[in-house]
Amino acid sequence: MIIKRNPNGIDLPFSSEITPREVFESRRSFIKQLAVGSIASSALLEMASREAFAQSPSAQKLVGKANPAFLSTEKPTSYKDATTYNNYYEFGTDKADPATNASTLKPRPWTVAIEGEVKKPMVLDLDTLLKLAPLEERVYRLRCVEGWSMVIPWVGYSLSALIKKVEPNSNAKYIEFITLADKTRMSGLGSPVLEWPYVEGLRLDEANHPLALLSFGMYGEVLPNQNGAPVRVVVPWKYGFKSAKSIVKIRFTSEQPRTAWNIAAPSEYGFYSNVNPEVDHPRWSQSSERRIGEDGLFARKRKTLMYNGYSDVASLYKGMDLKKFF
Template sequence: MFIKRPPNGIDLPFPSEITPRAVYEGRRDFLARIAATAAVGTGIWEMANREAFAQAAGQRLAAQANPALSTSEKQTPFKDATRYNNFYEFGTDKSDPAENAHTLRTRPWTVTIEGEVKKPVTLDIDRLLKLAPLEERIYRLRCVEGWSMVIPWVGYPLSHLLRQVEPTGNARFVEFTTLADRSQMPGLRSRVLDWPYVEGLRMDEAMHPLSLLTVGMYGQVLPNQNGAPVRLVVPWKYGFKSAKSIVRIRLLGKQPRTAWNDSAPNEYGFYSNVNPNVDHPRWSQATERRIGEDGFFQPKRKTLMFNGYDQVASLYTGMDLKKFY
C-alpha cells in the first residue's frame, strides 16, 4: 500500500492527537445546543460563534504600518471589537451582528462607482484590493451612543479609488450604499431604517488622507459583523458615518439623503463630526467609555473634538459646528 507522506519532513500526528470520530460527529449538535442557551459567558459565546469567526481566521492581509496616521493608544481586544457592533442589517442589539452575520456572502462581491465621474466602473473585490498598497492604521472609532474603540484597520485612502474614476467638476459629494439583501440580512425585516443603508461625505472629506477604504482589521480580512468585505472608516466622525458592506459609490452634485439623517434629523446630522460640545438630544457627548478597557465603574474619558484628529479642522473653517452637526 502507498502511504503519502507530508512534505518538508513534517511528522504525522500521533493517534492520541486525532479528534475521536464520535467527538467530531457530535460537534454540530453540541454547537447547536450551546447557541440555543441563554448563557453569556465569554468562553461559551466564543464556542457558539466559532464558525462565524472561522470565516476571517487565517485570511491574512499584507499591509505596511502607517505610524504617521496612527494613534499609539492601547488597542481594543479583537474579541471585543468583533462582538460589540452596530450593524442593524443583522439586528439592533450589540451582540446581534456577531450572532447573525455568518449568513453574509462576501464572494462574489462587486462595487460600482458612478455618477459625476468620467470613468464609471464596477470592480470585483479582488481587483479593489489591488488598486493601491494596503496600509495598517490604528484609528480611534467613536460611536454616537458614547462608546469608543481603538482598532488597527487595513485599507488604503479612499482618494486612490476616487481618482481612478476621474471626478467631474460637478462632483461635490460622495454617496455610499450598502448591501440590502433580505435573504442574507435578517435585520432588514425591521422598520428601524429605510433600507438600503446610505451614507455620504462632502467631496473634500472623502478625499482627505484620513478617509480609509477598509478591507481588513487586526491584520486579516474584515469579519462579516464588522462590514465585510469592504467598508469605510472616517475616524473623525461618529461611527455610523463609516458605511459597511458597500456595493455602490456615487459622486453627486448635491448633498445625498442619508439613512440616519432621514430617520431622525433632529438627532443625526449630515456631518456628524465628533464634537463634545454638541449633545445628542437624549445624552451628552462630552465623555465616552472605551470598550474592553474601562470597567463599568471606571471614570469615563473626555471626548476629543474631531475624535482627536485635529488635522481635519481646516475642512470646517467658518462653519457653525453646532448648526452643521
Template sequence: MLIRTPTPHDPLPSEITPRSAYLNRRQALAGLGVAAASPLALAQGAAPGGGKLPKLPGARSAVAGAFATDKPTSYADATSYNNFYEFGTDKSDPAANAHTLKTRPWTVSVEGECAKPGRFDLDALLKLAPMEERLYRLRCVEGWSMVIPWTGYSLAELIKQAQPTSKAKYVEFTSLADKAQMPGVRSGVLDWPYIEGLRIDEAMHPLAMLVFGMYGEVLPNQNGAPLRLAVPWKYGFKSAKSIVKIRFVEKEPLSSWTKAAQQEYGFYSNVNPNVSHPRWSQASERRIGEDGLFAKKRPTLLFNGYEPQVGQLYAGMDLKKNY
C-alpha cells in the same frame, strides 16, 4: 478584473458577547485567497486577530495621524460589540447573525459625476493601491469608543481612479441590503438600503480609509466585510459597511440616519464634545474593554482627536448648526 460600463439608539449596556458567538462563520471570506504574512497588528503592538480568517498584509501607513497612541481594543470586544442593523439592533446580533453574509462574488459599482464609471470586483479593489495598516479611534454616537487597527488604503485612491468631474460635490455610499442574507433588513428600523455620504474634500482626505481588514486579517462579516469605510473624525455610523455602490453627486446625499431622525443625526456628524445629542451629552465616552466597576469615562476629543489633521476642512463653519 475591472469591467468598464457606460455611463433609535440608546446608550449601550455593559455586557459583551462571548467570543464563541462569532467564531462559527462558515462563509467569512474563506475563499479570499490573500497570501499569509506576519501579523502587522502584532508588529505595531496591537491586539492580535482571532486567527480564523485569512491574513491581510499591509505596511505601516505614513499618513499623518494614522496611528493613535491609545491601547488597541481587544479583537474579541471589537468583533462582538457591533452596530450593524442589517443583522439586528442588539450589539450581539451582528456577531450571531452575520455568518449568512456571502462576500464572494462581490462587486462595487462606481457611478455618477465621474469620467470613469465602472464596476470593480473585490480582487481589483484589493490590488488598486498598496495595503496599509492604521490604528484609528472609533467613536460611536451612543457614547462608547474603541481603538482598531484597520488594513486598507485611502479612499482617495479609488476616487482618483474614477476621476470625478467638477460637478461632484459629494460622494454617496450604499450598503448591501439583502433580506435573504441580512435578517435586519426585514425590519422597518431604517429605510433600506443603508446610505451614507461625505463631502468630496472629506472623502479625499488621506485619513478617510477604504478598509478590507482589521487586526492583520480580513474583515469579519459583523465588522462590514468585505469592505467598508473608516472615517475616524466622525461618529461611527458615517463609516458605511459592506459597500456595493459609490456614487458621485452634485447635491448633499440624504443619509439613512439623517432621514430617520434629522434632529439627532446631522449630515456632518463630526465628533464634538460641545454638541450634545438631544438625549444625552457627548462630552465623555466609555472605552470598550475599560468596563470595570471603577473605570472612569474618557473626555471626548474634538474631531475624535484628529483636529490637527482635519480641522481645516471646517474652517469658518458653525459646528453646532452643521452638526
C-alpha cells in the same frame, strides 16, 4: 498631506506597535514579532496576503505595511470586543446580534459599482479593489454616537486612491455610499427602524482627506462579516455610523445625499456628524466616552476630543457653524 502629531496630547504611533491580531493579544508573541517583522519584506507580505485573499474567502490574513503617520500609541481594543460589540442593524439592533447573525453574509464574489458625476464609471470586483493601491495598516480611534469608543488597527488605503481612479467631474460635490440590502442574508432588514439600503455620504473634500480609509481588513485579517466585510469606509473623525459597511455602490453627486440616520431622526443625526463634545445628542451628552474593554461600569469615562482627536481635519470646516452643521 502629512498628518501631524496630535496637539491634544494623544501621540501618533510607532510602527513597531502595529502587529497582527495574535500579537496584540500576547506580549511574548509581540516581542518575537518585532525581531522577525523588522527584517521581513513588507512588499512580500502584502503580495502573499492578497493572493491568499483572492484564492479563498476563508483565507484570513490580510497584511498591510504599517504607516507611522496613521497609527496610535493607545492600547488597541481586543479583537474579541471589536468583533462582538457592534452596530450593524442589517443583522439586528442589539450589540451582540451582528456577531451572531452575520455568518449568512457572503463576501465573495463581490463587486462595487462607481457611478454618477465621474468621467470613468466602472464596476470593480474585490480583487481589483485590493490592487488599486498599496495596503496600509492604520490604527484609528472609533467613536460611537452612543458614547463608547474603540481603538482598532485597520487594513486598507486612502479613499482618495479610488476617487482619483474614477476622475470626478466638475459637478461632483459629494460621495454617496450604498450598502448591501439582501433580505435572504440579512435578518435585520425587516426592521422599520431605518430605510434600506443603508446610505451614508461625505462631502468630496472630506472623502479626499488622507484619513478617510477604504478598509478591507482589521487586526491583520480580512474584515469579519459583522464588521462590514468585505469592504467598508472608516472616517475616524466622525461618529461610527458614518463609516458605511459592506459597500456595493459608490455614487458621486452634485447634491448632498439623503443618509439613513439623517432620514430617520434629522434632529439627532446631522449629515456631518463630526465628533464634537460641545454638541450633545438630544438625549445624552457627548462630552465623555467609555472605552470598550477598558472601563468598568463605574469607572471614570474619558474626555471626548474634538474631531475624535484628529485635529488635521479642522481646516475642512473653517467658517462653518458646527452647532448648526452638526
